[in-house]
Amino acid sequence: MADGTAEPGAELRDVTAFRDSSAPRPYGYGPGSLQELRAREFSRLAGTVYLDHAGATLFPKSQLENFTRDLMENVYGNPHSQNISSKLTHDTVEQVRYRILAHFHTTAEDYSVIFTAGSTAALKLVAEAFPWVSPGPNSSGSRFCYLTDSHTSVVGMRKVTAARNVTSTSVRPEDLWSAEDQGAAENDADCQLPHLFCYPAQSNFSGTRYPLSWIADVQAGRRRPESLPGKWFVLLDAAAYVSTSPLNLSAHPADFVPISFYKIFGFPTGLGALLVNNRVAPLLRKTYFGGGSAAAYLAGEDFYVPRPSVAERFEDGTISFLDVIAVKHGFDALERLTGGMENIKQHTFALAQYTYAALASLRYPNGAPVVRIYSDSEFSSPEVQGPIINFNVLDDIGNVIGYSQVDKMASLYNIHLRTGCFCNTGACQRHLGISNVMVRKHVQAGHVCGDDIDLIDGQPTGSVRISFGYMSTLEDAQAFLRFIIGTRLCSAGGHPVPQASAPGKGECGCSPSSQEGAPTDSRVGTDLSSAISAMALPSSLCAAPGAQQTPLQKATGVLDGDLGPHVVTNIYLYPIKSCAAFEVTRWPVGNQGLLYDRSWMVVNHNGACLTQKQEPRLCLIQPFIDLQQKIMVIKAQGMEPIEVPLEENSEQARICQSKVCADRVDTYDCGEKISSWLSKFFGRPCHLIKQSSNSQRSAKKKHGKEDRNTGLTLNMPEIIHGSLYLNLCRKSLMKTHKVLNSDQNGKGELFPVKDLILRFRANIITNGMKAFEEEKWDEISIGSLRFQVMGPCHRCQMICIDQQTSQRNQDVFQTLSESRKRKVNFGVYLTHVSLDSSSPCFLSVGSRVLPVLKENLECHNIPASEKHQDVIS
Numbered sequence: 001m002a003d004g005t006a007e008p009g010a011e012l013r014d015v016t017a018f019r020d021s022s023a024p025r026p027y028g029y030g031p032g033s034l035q036e037l038r039a040r041e042f043s044r045l046a047g048t049v050y051l052d053h054a055g056a057t058l059f060p061k062s063q064l065e066n067f068t069r070d071l072m073e074n075v076y077g078n079p080h081s082q083n084i085s086s087k088l089t090h091d092t093v094e095q096v097r098y099r100i101l102a103h104f105h106t107t108a109e110d111y112s113v114i115f116t117a118g119s120t121a122a123l124k125l126v127a128e129a130f131p132w133v134s135p136g137p138n139s140s141g142s143r144f145c146y147l148t149d150s151h152t153s154v155v156g157m158r159k160v161t162a163a164r165n166v167t168s169t170s171v172r173p174e175d176l177w178s179a180e181d182q183g184a185a186e187n188d189a190d191c192q193l194p195h196l197f198c199y200p201a202q203s204n205f206s207g208t209r210y211p212l213s214w215i216a217d218v219q220a221g222r223r224r225p226e227s228l229p230g231k232w233f234v235l236l237d238a239a240a241y242v243s244t245s246p247l248n249l250s251a252h253p254a255d256f257v258p259i260s261f262y263k264i265f266g267f268p269t270g271l272g273a274l275l276v277n278n279r280v281a282p283l284l285r286k287t288y289f290g291g292g293s294a295a296a297y298l299a300g301e302d303f304y305v306p307r308p309s310v311a312e313r314f315e316d317g318t319i320s321f322l323d324v325i326a327v328k329h330g331f332d333a334l335e336r337l338t339g340g341m342e343n344i345k346q347h348t349f350a351l352a353q354y355t356y357a358a359l360a361s362l363r364y365p366n367g368a369p370v371v372r373i374y375s376d377s378e379f380s381s382p383e384v385q386g387p388i389i390n391f392n393v394l395d396d397i398g399n400v401i402g403y404s405q406v407d408k409m410a411s412l413y414n415i416h417l418r419t420g421c422f423c424n425t426g427a428c429q430r431h432l433g434i435s436n437v438m439v440r441k442h443v444q445a446g447h448v449c450g451d452d453i454d455l456i457d458g459q460p461t462g463s464v465r466i467s468f469g470y471m472s473t474l475e476d477a478q479a480f481l482r483f484i485i486g487t488r489l490c491s492a493g494g495h496p497v498p499q500a501s502a503p504g505k506g507e508c509g510c511s512p513s514s515q516e517g518a519p520t521d522s523r524v525g526t527d528l529s530s531a532i533s534a535m536a537l538p539s540s541l542c543a544a545p546g547a548q549q550t551p552l553q554k555a556t557g558v559l560d561g562d563l564g565p566h567v568v569t570n571i572y573l574y575p576i577k578s579c580a581a582f583e584v585t586r587w588p589v590g591n592q593g594l595l596y597d598r599s600w601m602v603v604n605h606n607g608a609c610l611t612q613k614q615e616p617r618l619c620l621i622q623p624f625i626d627l628q629q630k631i632m633v634i635k636a637q638g639m640e641p642i643e644v645p646l647e648e649n650s651e652q653a654r655i656c657q658s659k660v661c662a663d664r665v666d667t668y669d670c671g672e673k674i675s676s677w678l679s680k681f682f683g684r685p686c687h688l689i690k691q692s693s694n695s696q697r698s699a700k701k702k703h704g705k706e707d708r709n710t711g712l713t714l715n716m717p718e719i720i721h722g723s724l725y726l727n728l729c730r731k732s733l734m735k736t737h738k739v740l741n742s743d744q745n746g747k748g749e750l751f752p753v754k755d756l757i758l759r760f761r762a763n764i765i766t767n768g769m770k771a772f773e774e775e776k777w778d779e780i781s782i783g784s785l786r787f788q789v790m791g792p793c794h795r796c797q798m799i800c801i802d803q804q805t806s807q808r809n810q811d812v813f814q815t816l817s818e819s820r821k822r823k824v825n826f827g828v829y830l831t832h833v834s835l836d837s838s839s840p841c842f843l844s845v846g847s848r849v850l851p852v853l854k855e856n857l858e859c860h861n862i863p864a865s866e867k868h869q870d871v872i873s
Contacts, residue, residue, distance in 0.1 A: 602688055
């Protein structure tokens with residue numbers, strides 16, 4: 001297994017070394033410039049480095065335009081009708097079936113195309129229709145075997161087989177490699193007991209490409225997943241493979257081949273197909289029948305005659321015929337822009353090979369590798385490796401940096417990648433060394449697929465994956481490499497981090513699209529070596545960016561005086577989610593936290609909540625609450641102030657359902673007047689909605705402490721709603737302030753304390769005796785209020801946004817990460833232990849804070865006479 005170890009050196013491998021180490025491979029698509037293609041077809045990628053093509057590739061502009069024009073110029077009816085428009089649909093769909101078969105180098109004589117909702121639906125269809133034989137007195141029954149390096153949707157087939165009393169067995173890749181010629185004792189030609197073996201043509205985890213020759217070997221009994229009498233059928237999971245490579249079914253006639261079209265074209269989504277070998281089709285069993293799949297049936301008796309063709313029998317209901325028509329335009333665009341899948345295969349592998357070589361050579365000054373790459377190959381050939389690189393980032397002593405932290409940092413550079421286990425637990429376990437026992441313990445402790453719990457007891461639960469598509473460029477690869485170097489190596493030497501995501505004409509990078517300063521030499525389409533020469537990396541990758549920092553304005557109303565140990569120094573609420581803070585000195589407290597804290601939010605035209613991650617200018621919206629007049633005044637530069645009532649008019653409010661941090665809540669629209677105001681400010685349609693006063697939401701308890709059943713320590717994801725408060729200690733802020741401003745070389749204070757307070761968006765700022773001592777608290781009381789410490793706040797990219805200018809500066813997140821030497825935690829969440837709602841409660845600046853250590857529940861830094869004070873009071 002390749003682990004990223006290579007010769008020492010922190011610099012990227014230079015062009016000469018790369019050319020000497022591997023044969024030049026085609027880059028681009030002939031005489032046309034790849035930059036011109038990007039500018040023409042993918043202009044929306046300007047400033048973006050998209051490296052998640054294994055998740056979903058991107059559609060070109062012309063594909064969508066031609067498809068839309070087709071729909072505008074033709075009338076397509078339901079293909080089950082007999083009128084002219086329906087006949088047009090039927091004939092067009094049949095043409096698309098032929099086009100699909102031709103794409104995979106086969107014909108309708110050998111294969112049938114069954115349209116499904118995607119490759120997952122195709123896999124489910126096979127599991128339900130395969131002619132399984134249950135064990136009996138004279139038979140051991142059928143067997144379902146699958147490679148451990150399989151997608152979740154493949155492994156999930158075993159639940160269907162279990163319902164039929166059929167045994168399922170996982171097979172390790174290394175075992176199948178050695179399974180050839182095990183003997184022919186059980187290979188009885190007269191035994192037709194059906195077994196099914198499923199394996200991926202390409203691992204969606206590591207990009208490993210397994211031999212297509214296994215298809216014929218398994219079918220012929222030369223390579224058996226298990227030594228059982230009977231006939232083996234092969235399901236080739238081709239969803240990941242065919243996105244960047246040709247598949248010849250005439251040479252490798254698998255019995256079943258599921259695919260998803262968005263993996264190939266980017267559009268349409270929600271449409272896939274199952275390619276079924278016609279010699280196997282008569283064996284498939286059908287139980288349910290839906291509209292269109294029945295030739296005849298009786299409503300009052302059990303009489304049903306299926307349609308004659310395989311596709312008609314298994315396509316229940318009306319297929320998504322407009323999406324099928326869109327597939328035709330996908331093929332047209334792909335062939336017009338690239339010349340075919342073989343060109344895509346060579347182009348994407350060239351990028352992966354270059355990136356792998358450069359990434360594997362990165363070293364810290366002490367010689368330690370920067371990354372650990374999870375691969376079964378050395379990226380020597382596209383026959384054994386797809387355009388996927390899976391890895392974890394390491395620190396200079398070999399500890400894994402959590403994938404969630406890498407993902408957050410990448411987003412600051414507008415680099416889109418994927419993290420986790422990628423719906424492939426088997427490969428994740430094998431490459432990361434996670435045992436079955438540990439997986440169970442992780443689940444018991446609260447870790448599930450898709451969350452951001454990336455490290456448990458210092459060990460990774462997943463990894464980082466980048467993947468290339470046909471429109472990916474060398475500039476994308478180099479921008480990603482600069483991101484890794486800038487965040488892991490340059491900063492370690494005290495140099496500023498280069499701006500890797502959208503460098504434009506800057507010294508540190510190459511534009512990922514056809515921006516000013518990018519080369520347009522048509523020779524870039526010849527081979528990768530010429531492209532690398534044209535895009536040679538600068539000699540100093542750690543040069544400081546030329547962008548000027550906007551001077552920070554001073555925040556108002558922040559108390560600078562030391563009011564003594566453990567007191568509240570500042571109180572902030574954020575009436576509109578992701579908008580500016582509203583500072584108060586005394587404020588009512590209710591069952592859902594500070595009154596009106598995060599009660600409103602700005603949503604886009606689809607009703608999706610906007611945050612500063614998508615729209616940094618939200619921080620420029622300043623809300624002010626007047627409790628006496630029962631209004632909220634909203635201000636922004638260049639806009640006239642506007643008023644919004646604090647409570648809805650129950651008779652006129654239009655109640656709707658909205659989603660806030662995975663919770664469904666009742667909200668109401670605050671009206672067209674404020675909607676127009678926001679739309680004008682942001683330059684796009686927006687609405688302001690408020691949580692309805694009768695809608696209750698409870699804070700979800702997360703794992704912020706040690707799980708007593710497993711002994712594992714998990715961190716609590718960020719929560720900013722419910723009855724929670726975010727608390728920061730001023731000593732912690734001061735320590736971070738010192739680190740951030742330690743390398744200014746007399747340039748002044750780049751990050752004032754008041755600026756940091758606003759960036760971290762806390763509700764309560766307290767004085768403390770030591771930096772980060774709040775992370776050791778179990779409970780605290782503030783005045784008459786008692787709180788439980790729920791856990792640390794895991795910081796995201798929003799701390800990099802200057803709350804007074806909306807400008808980004810990646811240094812904040814990276815510096816905090818380096819100084820904490822772990823997940824980027826800053827501040828702790830509090831929730832009420834008890835609250836007497838019979839009388840008004842208030843939180844006030846100057847209130848005494850009494851903390852309790854979570855190790856032994858003893859008060860910390862409190863005089864002995866006060867240690868047993870009733871903190872509920």
